[in-house]
Amino acid sequence: MAERIVLNTDIRKGTINRNIYGHFAEHLGRCIYEGIWVGEDSPIPNTKGIRNDVVEALKEMKIPVLRWPGGCFADEYHWKDGIGPSEERKRMINTHWGGAVENNHFGTHEFMRLCAMLECEPYINGNVGSGTVQEMSEWVEYLTFNGVSPMAELRQKNGQEEAWSVAYFGVGNENWGCGGNMRPEYYADLYRQYQTYVRNYGDNKIHRIACGANSDDYNWTEVLMREATRFMDSLTLHYYTLPTSDWTNKGAATGYGTDEYFNTLKKALFMDELVTRHSVIMDKYDPDKRVGLIVDEWGTWYDVEPGTNPGFLYQQNTIRDALVAGLTLNIFHKHSDRVRMANIAQTVNVLQAVILTEGEKMLLTPTYHVFNMYKIHQDAELLDLTVDSPLYSYEGVEIPEVSASASVTAEGVIHVSLCNLNHAAPAVLPLELRGLAGQSAAVSGTTLAGSSIDAHNTFGQPEAVVPQPFTAFQLEGDTLTVELPPMSVTVLAITPG
Ligand code: AHR
Numbered sequence: 001m002a003e004r005i006v007l008n009t010d011i012r013k014g015t016i017n018r019n020i021y022g023h024f025a026e027h028l029g030r031c032i033y034e035g036i037w038v039g040e041d042s043p044i045p046n047t048k049g050i051r052n053d054v055v056e057a058l059k060e061m062k063i064p065v066l067r068w069p070g071g072c073f074a075d076e077y078h079w080k081d082g083i084g085p086s087e088e089r090k091r092m093i094n095t096h097w098g099g100a101v102e103n104n105h106f107g108t109h110e111f112m113r114l115c116a117m118l119e120c121e122p123y124i125n126g127n128v129g130s131g132t133v134q135e136m137s138e139w140v141e142y143l144t145f146n147g148v149s150p151m152a153e154l155r156q157k158n159g160q161e162e163a164w165s166v167a168y169f170g171v172g173n174e175n176w177g178c179g180g181n182m183r184p185e186y187y188a189d190l191y192r193q194y195q196t197y198v199r200n201y202g203d204n205k206i207h208r209i210a211c212g213a214n215s216d217d218y219n220w221t222e223v224l225m226r227e228a229t230r231f232m233d234s235l236t237l238h239y240y241t242l243p244t245s246d247w248t249n250k251g252a253a254t255g256y257g258t259d260e261y262f263n264t265l266k267k268a269l270f271m272d273e274l275v276t277r278h279s280v281i282m283d284k285y286d287p288d289k290r291v292g293l294i295v296d297e298w299g300t301w302y303d304v305e306p307g308t309n310p311g312f313l314y315q316q317n318t319i320r321d322a323l324v325a326g327l328t329l330n331i332f333h334k335h336s337d338r339v340r341m342a343n344i345a346q347t348v349n350v351l352q353a354v355i356l357t358e359g360e361k362m363l364l365t366p367t368y369h370v371f372n373m374y375k376i377h378q379d380a381e382l383l384d385l386t387v388d389s390p391l392y393s394y395e396g397v398e399i400p401e402v403s404a405s406a407s408v409t410a411e412g413v414i415h416v417s418l419c420n421l422n423h424a425a426p427a428v429l430p431l432e433l434r435g436l437a438g439q440s441a442a443v444s445g446t447t448l449a450g451s452s453i454d455a456h457n458t459f460g461q462p463e464a465v466v467p468q469p470f471t472a473f474q475l476e477g478d479t480l481t482v483e484l485p486p487m488s489v490t491v492l493a494i495t496p497g
Pocket of ligand 1: 071073346
């Protein structure tokens with residue numbers, strides 16, 4: 001078969017939910033504390049304790065939804081510890097993550113303020129593993145009830161007169177592991193019980209999210225869908241990409257060789273199979289696709305940076321991460337009939353972060369640039385596209401060299417996102433633009449490429465990897481031939497007419 005991309009500009013396949021571009025911020029390492037929250041007395045410029053530089057960068061990237069407070073932390077978090085005068089809030093040890101002191105200065109009010117500043121939807125994850133039905137139900141009442149009630153009064157006493165609006169609420173996290181080591185049958189029953197008391201107050205309609213599977217645990221999805229489909233609006237999936245198969249020796253974030261680079265991309269591509277197979281199970285119980293699949297933790301997971309707290313999960317971010325982000329987002333687009341939200345782990349200073357900070361300094365990672373370049377796909381209509389990709393091989397193993405996806409905006413501008421995974425060679429291939437009915441097209445592009453296999457930004461050189469104009473294309477008739485640089489993520493804008 002000829003190597004090419006065929007784009008049917010006149011075949012639309014549904015909306016790409018903007019929430020696929022969601023993020024996840026946990027009380028873990030320096031994500032919340034320092035990365036987002038510095039406190040009002042900090043010399044770092046802030047608004048009511050929240051860093052201005054980070055808010056500005058996340059807004060620019062159009063962050064649509066933010067998941068909080070965990071992760072594993074969610075099933076140890078007792079929300080009442082994080083309300084009221086901050087100097088009176090409990091100090092405790094974050095036993096799960098690095099033994100850091102948790103002073104609870106960032107709690108419900110601060111999170112809701114952060115979401116308001118970011119103009120994004122809050123996605124709150126409740127505690128099933130070590131919390132009670134009453135605790136969860138009261139959190140929802142505190143957040144969303146406007147009438148006369150003990151929790152509404154408590155919220156008002158703490159300075160928030162009006163109830164907030166909260167669309168997304170998760171009932172437990174990783175309850176097959178850190179959230180209680182439960183069997184799916186047991187969790188399914190608990191889910192049914194807990195969600196009963198996650199009430200809709202007034203106009204606030206909560207999208208109830210059940211804890212889903214770890215990676216390829218298809219039995220978990222089967223049991224949850226069999227036992228609880230009618231009680232949920234979405235089911236989650238967690239999948240992390242490691243360069244190796246050994247959690248005690250995952251591989252470094254920088255300074256790796258071609259083998260780890262290649263293996264990471266190969267393992268990231270596995271997301272397609274995972275989403276496909278979990279969706280097949282969901283289709284069996286929910287053929288109308290009412291229930292969404294939310295991939296609320298995904299991204300790369302490496303060994304921590306040398307000399308940092310192993311429990312803080314701080315890692316650098318290179319062009320390899322940019323490619324993982326680009327190809328994964330392309331996969332989510334393809335499955336946007338079922339995947340309604342995804343949350344990369346985690347927003348700042350933890351795992352595949354879009355932002356790193358060091359005191360008052362902040363840098364944008366290659367992953368940030370991909371999210372910023374791809375934001376034009378948010379809420380756009382997915383277009384029909386097929387890739388017959390050249391193969392990228394390493395030591396006898398082959399993967400597709402090119403990943404691609406396309407969408408069209410309400411204004412009719414077509415965007416094509418293209419990743420060339422090959423670390424050594426450009427990818428040259430024709431992109432056939434079908435369905436333009438003889439119209440010509442204006443084309444422009446932006447690319448993010450690596451000059452070395454672990455190209456990354458540092459606080460000394462924060463702009464080593466940044467998007468550049470892309471001009472290596474030629475349009476003849478309805479065929480656009482592109483030459484994608486090695487290790488690159490490119491977005492084309494095609495305006496017909
Ligand atoms: O993102 C880090 C951790 O990974 C989360 O706390 C947990 O849910 C997952 O295992």
